[in-house]
Amino acid sequence: MERIVSRGERIRYKCIRSGTCCGSGPNVALTAFDICRIARFLNTEWRSLVGRYIYAVIADQIPIPVLRGINNRCVFLQTSNSLPTCSIYPARPRRCRLFPFIPISPSIKDKMYVSRICP
Ligand code: SF4
Secondary structure, eight states, X not given: OOEEEETTOOOOOOOOOOOTTTSSOXXXXXXXXXXXXXXXXXXXXXXXXXXXXXXEEEETTEXXXXXXXXXXXXXXXXXXXXXXXXXTGGGOOHHHHHTTEEEEETTEEEEEEEOSSOO
C-alpha cells in the first residue's frame, strides 16, 4: 500500500540518485505531450520511437503508451560517472518529473501517492 499525501501536507525528501525509480519498471505511462517532447529532444519523428523506446500495454481494452524496459530498466537509463543517469532528462516524461509522487486518478486532485520504492 502506497502512502497518500494531501494538498498542503509537507513532505521532505532528497534524491540520492539510487536509480531505483528508473530501474524497477518499466511502468512509465506516457502522454501525447511526453511522446512529442521526447521525439523533439531526440530530433526525430514520434513514430520512430514506437517499438524502440515506446510500446503499448492494454488496460481495460485501452492501449496506453509506456516507456520500454530492457532487463527491468528504463530504455533511457544509463550510467555516467558510476551514477544512474537519464539520457533524456530535459525531456523526461511527466511521471518521471513528479516521482516519487504518483497521481491517484484524474478525478482526485487533492491527494497523491508517495512511492514506497523510493529510498
Ligand atoms: S525516462 Fe529517464 S527519468 Fe524516466 S524512468 Fe527513464 S531514465 Fe528514469
